[in-house]
Amino acid sequence: MPQPKPARIRRTLTALTAADLTAAALLLASATDTRAATTTPVYKGTGWKAETGSGIFSLSPDPYTIVFADTTARTKLTSYLTAPAAQVTGSVGVPVTVSTSLDTTPTSACPARHRIVVHYLYRPMNVSGMSQALPCHNTGDGSAWGGHILMDSEYWTSSTWFSTNVTTNEARRKDAVTHELGHILGLDHPNTDLDKDGVVENGECVKSTAGRKPILCSPNRGVPAATDGGRFTTEYDLPGLRQMLANYYLRQTT
Numbered sequence: 050m051p052q053p054k055p056a057r058i059r060r061t062l063t064a065l066t067a068a069d070l071t072a073a074a075l076l077l078a079s080a081t082d083t084r085a086a087t088t089t090p091v092y093k094g095t096g097w098k099a100e101t102g103s104g105i106f107s108l109s110p111d112p113y114t115i116v117f118a119d120t121t122a123r124t125k126l127t128s129y130l131t132a133p134a135a136q137v138t139g140s141v142g143v144p145v146t147v148s149t150s151l152d153t154t155p156t157s158a159c160p161a162r163h164r165i166v167v168h169y170l171y172r173p174m175n176v177s178g179m180s181q182a183l184p185c186h187n188t189g190d191g192s193a194w195g196g197h198i199l200m201d202s203e204y205w206t207s208s209t210w211f212s213t214n215v216t217t218n219e220a221r222r223k224d225a226v227t228h229e230l231g232h233i234l235g236l237d238h239p240n241t242d243l244d245k246d247g248v249v250e251n252g253e254c255v256k257s258t259a260g261r262k263p264i265l266c267s268p269n270r271g272v273p274a275a276t277d278g279g280r281f282t283t284e285y286d287l288p289g290l291r292q293m294l295a296n297y298y299l300r301q302t303t
């Protein structure tokens with residue numbers, strides 16, 4: 050899905066309390082204990098890339114809440130969001146909750162802090178088959194603020210949009226939703242010129258020995274295994290999000 054670069058900013062107070070700083074120091078210490086944490090922020094790794102072009106350099110540890118633009122979006126898309134939200138909550142350590150709330154913030158404005166508004170719209174980019182993420186960022190600390198996800202309804206109104214195979218079609222629908230959520234959480238497309246022909250092509254993304262490409266691969270990663278559909282990869286996307294969380298603390302202490 051195309052990478053939007055909307056000129057959207059959100060300004061917030063960034064004053065930290067002593068308790069915040071203590072919590073940050075403790076989390077940083079535990080991260081150092083359990084994995085090879087970096088000592089300076091990192092914005093790119095194998096199969097992942099920070100969305101620095103949209104002003105996002107880190108993932109805030111504070112909870113994010115997924116809400117819906119209307120009841121149709123809620124009915125159609127809730128089930129697609131629960132698995133990736135649970136992954137970010139459990140494997141990254143940033144709570145992401147799928148609520149039943151409705152939020153009528155227009156797509157031209159950033160929603161309240163840490164709200165992710167999900168829309169179900171016919172051709173939101175006026176192009177067949179294109180969905181869109183509109184990520185907002187905290188201008189104070191460069192963390193992911195939340196934003197809007199605009200899913201193209203054609204994926205659902207056409208039962209064979211991605212594939213005539215029902216299982217494959219559904220796995221790709223799941224991939225599409227999680228891909229856009231990844232953008233809101235600060236991940237960019239990790240495509241790279243692997244074959245060194247001077248062009249970064251569609252789908253040109255690293256692939257693991259397990260056969261998985263990052264779910265942020267643009268415009269998509271092709272056909273995932275059915276069980277991988279809609280899941281951030283453990284090889285690329287989740288380590289990227291964990292580094293983005295680490296960046297949040299590293300950017301405060303550097």
Ligand SMILES: [Ca+2]
Pocket residue numbers: 241242243244245246247248249250253
């Ligand atoms: Ca190439």
Ligand SMILES: [Zn+2]
Pocket residue numbers: 050051052228232238265267
């Ligand atoms: Zn994309």
